[in-house]
Amino acid sequence: MEVEWPPAREPSAQRVWREILRPMAAQMRASAGELAQRAVARMQIELPELFADQQNVQENLVSTEASLRQLAQIIELAGDPRGVELPPSTLAIARSAVHRQVALADLMRLYRLAQERVWQWMLTHIVDKASDAADQAVALDLATGWLFAYVDEAMVRADRAYEVERDAWLRSAAAVRAAAVEEILADRERNEQRASKRLRYEVNRHHIGAIAWVEQASDSGENQAVLGDALAALANTLGAETTLIHSLGSLAVAGWMSRRDAFASDTLDAVGRGSRVPGVLPGVRIAVGEAGRGLEGFRRTHFEAGHARRVASLVGPRGAAVTRYRSVAVAALGTADRDHALSFITRVLGPLAADDEATFRLAMTLSVYLDENRSRSRAAERLTVHPNTVSYRVHQAEALLGRSVATDFLDVQVALAMLPARLGLARPRPDEL
Structure with missing residues (x-):
């Protein structure tokens, strides 16, 4: 096997790589899920504002685990991390950070926190497996080089993805719309005419709020398009006349469907029974709020959909494809204190x-x-x-x-x-x- 990483080409370094670091990398790959949980737990402690809900936690778990598996593979193959392409789930987080107005410095901090946790794990493994002091020194030097080079390259590529997305975002009407959504939900925007203009969506109507999400990123990284299509299918089923979509991260989107006249109660009841909505792909889950009118209804139905999503996530695989707030309102209230x-x-x-x-x-x-x-x-x-x-x-x-x-x-x-x-x-x- 050809050794690509220059520091590992020396005969003594190759022996240490084969005997200590390759087995360590295999164990890292097998333990990637557990390591990711520990890394994300540290991120939550240091930067709690970036983990507003369980969906943010989940997408970071998925991304961190994918990156750990990639790093482990590089070490196993003695590869060069400087040419690595980031996993789609990791790039998706960098792009969605723009939409959620996460500072680039905070995004880079997440990488350093993960690096610290992984380095502690690698250090423990090397000290445990390398009894010879000289071998231990070589192993530590190689492991440090691989880890730091990988993280540096990952940060450069994430920075680039963030900047490209931010430039496009700032040039688009989506930024204005997202800011308007945030101000409405925070109850800072109370003028319906101004809100409608900023959203390009009529507020003085009947609304149903919904959230569509997936539990993990797809290999194609096309989650946002799939989730947007799911909410469009729901809007069609409900007989909505207009739809507004708002990203909640790489794994979830919020939506509002509106009509000038009230929604038919029997149609909403049918959706609330939990069966899959026609046109929605398997694996996509949807939470639906109750119908409301005007700015207050816009806010309330979204928050109800959020409570329904939380309950659906707690229920897990036993849950239905669609969860209506009215069906789980008691559970939502009762499970607020775990x-x-x-x-x-x-x-x-x-x-x-x-x-x-x-x-x-x-x-x-x-x-x-x-x-x-x-x-x-x-x-x-x-x-x-x-x-x-x-x-x-x-x-x-x-x-x-x-x-x-x-x-x-x-x-x-x-x-x-x-x-x-x-x-x-x-x-x-x-x-x-």
Whole structure:
């Protein structure tokens, strides 16, 4: 195998590379997910303002893990990091930082924080594996060269991507529109006529706010186009007349759909049942707020969509493709305090809060049964099962509860509404790892 990296061409350096650094790189690649979590946790502590929500955390986890795998591959192949092309997810963050008005200095700081965490990991590995002092010195010198050269090149390319995007952004109407959106959401803009002009979107109408997102970046880096298409498909389903799209980062976009007349309630109800919207690709998830009018409705429906997205992210794979705020409003309120929510669910439901699918099915059947005012037939219709099945599952659920559902009825109903989010609530935050 030809060694591209000049410092590794000496015979003694090649031996250290083969015996110490290549195995270290393989372990780095295998541990990239865990290392990324630790690096992002450090970023959150140092620059919390850049991690306003879980989506910002997720996109940085994806980008950092991809970069770690790339660095590991370079070391494994004794490659030259100075010619590397950044992963699409990393470039996407540099570009989206412009739209979110993240300072370039803060973006560069993220690289240095990640570099510090990775260097500590590499140092520990080398000291542990290299018993000979001379080998340890060579390994440290090589590892330092590879890491610093990679980070320097990554910063140069990210800087370039940021500058190109910023130049285009400043020349476009998108910057004016994004600034207007931020001022409206912050309740600093209260003039509907001026807001409409800045947005190029009529505010004095009926609005439905939505957020579309994906959990990880695509190899093509075309997430924004896919998410924009998803919201356009939703707007078409809802019968909207105009649509406004606003980027929330590389993995998420917000949108507003409007009509001069009110939205049909049955259409919104149909979307709120969680089935996939025609024209939306698999893997795209959508959260939808309730209809509102004017500037206040513009703000409120967006915040409701944000709460619905948070609940959908907590629910995870068990959740539907579309989450309507009205359907999860109780869960949104109840899970605002994570530790309190977990304690409440566990105390009220006891064994009925177990994680296995069979128990979860019993709990959800009981939830639907209570939502339908204890009607077996209506619950059976919603669940597409026989009424006797509903009765059987309700009895089993009550057995696990150890009491009738008539006891602490409200507490039970609220805890059941929060239960799908339990696994997400129990997951440690990156800053707890």
